[in-house]
Amino acid sequence: MLEDLDPAETREWREALDSVLAYEGADRAFFLLDEVVTEARRKGAAVPYSATTPYLNTIPPGQEDRLSPRELTIDHRIRSLIRWNALAIVLRANAESSELGGHIASFQSAATLYDVGFQHFFRAATDKHGGDLLFIQGHSSPGIYARSFVEGRLTEDQLKRFRMETGGGGLSSYPHPWLMPEYWQMPTVSMGLGPIMAIYQARFLKYLACRGLADTSDRKVWAFLGDGETDEPESLGAIAMASREKLDNLIFVINCNLQRLDGPVRGNGKIIQELEGIFRGAGWNVIKVIWGSGWDPLIARDSTGLLLKRMEECVDGEYQDFKSKDGAYVREKFFGKYPELTEMVAGMTDEEIWALNRGGHDPVKVYAAYSAAVRTTGQPTVILAKTIKGYGMGESGEGQNITHQQKHMADAALARFRDRFSLPLSDEQLAELPFLRFEDDSEEMTYLRERRAALGGYLPARRRRSSQTLAVPELSAFGGQLAGTPGREISTTMAFVRILNTLLRDKAIGHRVVPIVPDESRTFGMEGMFRQFGIFSQAGQLYQPEDANRLMYYREAPDGQMLQEGINEAGAMASWIAAATAYSTSDIPMIPFYIFYSMFGFQRVMDLIWAAGDSRARGFLLGGTAGRTTLNGEGLQHEDGHSHVLASVVPNCVSYDPTYSYEVAVIIADGLRRMVAEQEDVFFYLTLMNENYEHPALPEGAEAGILRGMYLLREASGAPGAPTVQLLGSGTILREVLAGADLLAADYGVAADVWSAPSFTELRRDGLAAERWNMLHPTEPTRRSYVEDCLAGRPGPVIAATDYVKSFADQIRAFVPGRYRALGTDGYGRSDYRRSLRRFFEVDRHYVAVAALASLAQDGTIPAATVADAISRYGIDPAKPDPSRA
């Protein structure tokens, strides 16, 4: 801090400023100050940059929008009941054992932040208003349930079933649309994902408006974050985008209770100041809500700035410590440091000092902040609210390091909680932890109903189905892809881009298609779409693009249809989620296609994909240039051999590894039918390749098999009685399988049925379902898996080969009759020619042939010497290192 060398001169400058503020206003004052600073810099004076403002509330007392005393009083009564119920939900769930868990302290610190929002700001969707979107801190869920109970939306039975969901009717631990599809709108509890998803939801609302699809102008996205949560890179990673895109429909509320799970967030610093600097630097409107109204008169009397100095020199570790003790302690440790401050509070009792509240617990301050936030235009707002973790829990956890996981409260602490919030409970009742409601005709209930009616209805609430059902194109719309490419070699990526172009031109759904790319359009041959469909940019295009004279120039436009998200897979994924949930959040079904480098898909943003599944997202994910040996020159970090395994564990993700353009067309047409026409809550993942080859036409009747996961592509045509094998393959490796079948026939007289297997994952799911049904219905006729159906009556061992790790094809082992062998690309990728890589990973035609012969030999159909012959004929070195370890 700088020293004041001439207080009289300082006073003169201050007085000059005061008079400008009084007579000419804040804008003029700002102009003059800016001029002075600029001039100082011009003259060479080093004026240090400060991203922070004093440790005070941003909105001074005179400029606060205010609630009436009556509103404040009733709000307080309602909030007190909600506080109690929230606590009771967790205490009751853990009365027998701590197995179920749950959190008390976080909601108690945030109760006022939520309550003021629910009572006065958060709007539900109606015919006239699209509704606000709420991202609620996951572990504050008991407080949200508690409110819904008071509102009469949840029953006592449901509260008693907090975290007991398996029997039906329970309440999910955290906000999960998958588990409570009419209640929770946004999944949040994986720290950091809520904030980044909120930013992209807000941007997508702008996109819908700019493209004329919906009026979203008056809708807000409210995202509640923990201060500890801001350490997640995802929390802050996209905030610059929010201001660049002028997301004035976005409000972050960061509950700065100064604690995370283990202890202080910034014991040695001040999280509020740190976040202020970061958000201001990123161009946000920052509103600090640090001090409650009780402090206003003290701050007003702080003519020397000593109180502010004391406020600024204390670190968060001390602030936390003060509030874990009592008023006498605060007097001694905070005010007691300077005689002038001791004197300032000399007339106050210890209780009065203790009652000096923090801003985030003062509805007056919180209301003023929210009111300013919703009126802000041109930039997003963050509210930094200072609170106390475990507020009201007293010796059972208030401001204590252990408070995050506290699930029990001592009787005395409970009694003090009751007294503090004036709850109508006797000592005997306290022990029973009853859930409390107001009488139906009470003033509180009437007021509560009025408030929510004025705001459009109750929240949280989620729309399960869109009221709009769109007509999707028939498969025949993709005629070009179904006919094959005789004499022409193309990749499945090219086939996909053509399908996408067809869809973008479709009269019924074309305008609902949202192509999303990280910085990768040219990689996938999509740059032609720039000019035709435009890249979404609210600012339009303020420059003439370098390539303006070309046919396919880089065109940005406010109604651009493509989302080019930059090198930012997490953001692009969040963008996709926003589009993929628009059917629910905006009642506008959109059809997003997000295409990315497959290695930077599931592996990179798996947690967001999990959240997408939870969100019941509907749309297409496309892993471009996929396969461990197909994206050949890029090496270890790029070559994906496992995204299909990751995709297989997401319950509502339907995934395919197609080889031919007609397979891509059949799969996309089916995805459109399921997700858009029938509104099924699934999403599709397809891998696409960059290897060029000729594509055959759709074999007659193959559609159902493609979708179920396998179909007979080429029937064996060997001599009668020839040894026979069943060969399966997917993606580009299916072509090696076909070549392997040719080798087997030509070199060893072995016949092979060749199956295209676009989805080992769907085959496994079908097989597991049959197996489970059989186990639970022992006396009924046995059901057969689709794999068994296909292979029944087809002789010989089964060999599969893919461009993914062996466990991908291995998924169907249990359902394959007879001997099964799965070839795959286990191990780290590397760069080389495709044929070298396929040999290295032992998935090329020669290995397919050797694997088939080895299985036949094991079955005793052919002698072992034949296998040895093939190994030598095909030049395979048996001493070659195992690629899965090389």
Ligand SMILES: Cc1ncc(C[n+]2csc(CCOP(=O)(O)OP(=O)(O)O)c2C)c(N)n1
């Ligand atoms: C990605 C992720 N990592 C860890 C957790 C476990 N976790 C839940 S709450 C919490 C502490 C949260 O602290 P803060 O964000 O400050 O919220 P508060 O409870 O203090 O309001 C942690 C570590 C999680 N939910 N998600």
Ligand SMILES: [Mg+2]
């Ligand atoms: Mg915290």
